[in-house]
Amino acid sequence: METKQYIASGILELYVYGLLSEPETIEVAEMAQNNIEINDEIIAIEKAIVALSSSFSPFHSVANYEKIKAKLELKQVPVIALDAKTNYVQYIGWAAAVLLLLGIGFQYNQLEQTTNQVVTITTQKQKVVNDLRDLKLQNNANQTSLAVVRDAKNTVVSLGGQAVSPASFAKIYWNQESKTVYVDAAGLPEPPKGMVYQIWALKLNPLTPTSIGLLSHFEGNNTKIFAVDAATDAQAFGITLEPAGGSVTPTMEQLYALGKV
Amino acid sequence: MTQDELLVLLYKKDERAFTHLYDMYSKSLFSVIAVLVKNREEAEDVLQEVFVKIWKNFDSYHESKGRFYTWILNIARNTAIDKLRSKNFNNSQKNQPSDNFVHLLDDSNKLVNKIDTIGIQEFVKKLKPKCIQIIDLLFFKGYTQQEASEELEIPLGTVKTHNRNCINDLRNYLKV
Structure with a gap:
């Protein structure tokens, strides 16, 4: 339908008055959305009728406004x-x-x-x-x-403290049968870091020292009883302090304990 | 404020929206209510009820189903008619068919716009009596075209165009 004709039919006035059926209303609303001319016409009609009706409004008190707000709990x-x-x-x-x-x-x-x-x-x-x-x-x-x-077969050799450490002492338990040697080193001070005690089996004439082992893990051994290598024949035992790993010959200045068999 | 701006506030449930809503439409709706409900106190009760309904039922309004103003106009008319049915059904003397919105002017002291700034009241007095009648029946009282054509004794097919011509006169006067 031609827009002008549609507007002239007067249907838009009835639309604003709310007198159209629901399908008719929806149809007009759709047309208004797509046609600016129709939409503008509807707004103009509405303005006119709102102005007309407003100017005929009887006086009503301001109290109404407050009462409604109170009912709506807006304040x-x-x-x-x-x-x-x-x-x-x-x-x-x-x-x-x-x-x-x-x-x-x-x-x-x-x-x-x-x-x-x-x-x-x-x-x-x-x-x-x-x-x-x-x-x-x-x-x-x-x-x-x-x-x-x-062990009954032991020969016990007491080693007394020497010049470098007079208070030191040690004992050698030397099993004559198995030739095994145990050192009781409880009487020796803990070796400084990087140093280790070395046990020597000695022959006296001429003085010939033979290393029979190191007291490694000195600190970790609570009993301070150490097994060292067997000594076949020895006339004396000596203990020196040596750099870690031991020495080939004893450092006599660091002789801690010495004792004859 | 335009209706679209008002709707934005209403959708946001902004309380300022209520004030704008009331300013923009309370007079228009109250005149519609007062045409139907003659008793002033009852009319004011209806007005309150209408605004409460508008505010609380706003979620059920959809723009696809027509103008917001039309929606609230229908609420006002229906609430007023419900009030009539409940209270004044047996006393229909108060609702003479001859009473139209122009009679609201009779007690001019009670009018909001004692001095009608846009002079509509004067304009309406000059309007054709048929126009006053048709606008009164269709807009204020919500008569169907059928009912209006019977009341006014004019052909059904002319009601729409007749009403449009009257509104056009009004618009020419208001320049809208």
Whole structure:
């Protein structure tokens, strides 16, 4: 239909008045969207009828405006009693939720603590087990040392402290049968870093030192009983302090202990 | 403020929208209500009810279903008619068919625009009586074309164009 004709039909006035059926109304609304001329016409009709009706409006009090706002709770008005109730219930709800949350938090904390305790106790238990194992090892070592020392076939050689360290002493347990040599070095000071004690089997005439081993891991050995190489025939034993790895001949200035068989 | 600007505020549920809504349309709607509900207090009750409905039911308005003004106009008319049915059904004497919107001028002291700045009231008095009648029935009272044609004793097919001619006179006067 021609736009002008459509407008002239008067349908747009009825559209603004709200007198068209729903399908007709939707149809006009669609046309207005797509046709600026129709849309402008509708707006003009509306302006005219709003102006006409407004100018015939009887006086109504300003109170209406405030009353409506109060009904809509658009302003602070004393109409919120009902609302306050709902708020009260809401607050209880929130409070309950907060309490529940706190409760869960507390329980979680408890669980965490208990878990930590279990972990701690497990660690302690492991430590005790380790200690026990260490003690057993220690005990074994002690048994071995004792067995070495007690062996009836031993020749015990006491080594006295020498000029560099008069307070030092040591003992050599020399098994005459197996020729094995054990050194009890409990009477020697800990060697400085990078130094090591070296054990010498000595023949006296002429003085011939033969290295029978180093007391390595001195610190780590709790019993300070060391097994060294066998000595076939020796007239004396000596202990010197040597650079790590040992020396070919003893450094006599660093002779810590010496004793004749 | 245009209707489109007002709608933007309404969609945002902006409280300023209510003030604009009221300023723009309360007079227009109140005249429609007052034509139907003669009792001033009852008319004011209806006006309040109408604005509450507009505000609370705004979500059910869609632009695809027509003008916003048309939507609120229908709410005003329907609420006023509901009020009549509930209270004054047995007392239809108060709603003489001869009463039209121009009678709102009778008690001129109560008019909002005692001094009608655009002079519409004077203009309307000069308007053809048929125009006053047809605008009164169709716009103010929401008569169908059928009902209007019977009331005015004019052919059904001429109601629309007749009304348009009257509105055109008004628009020429208002220059819109």
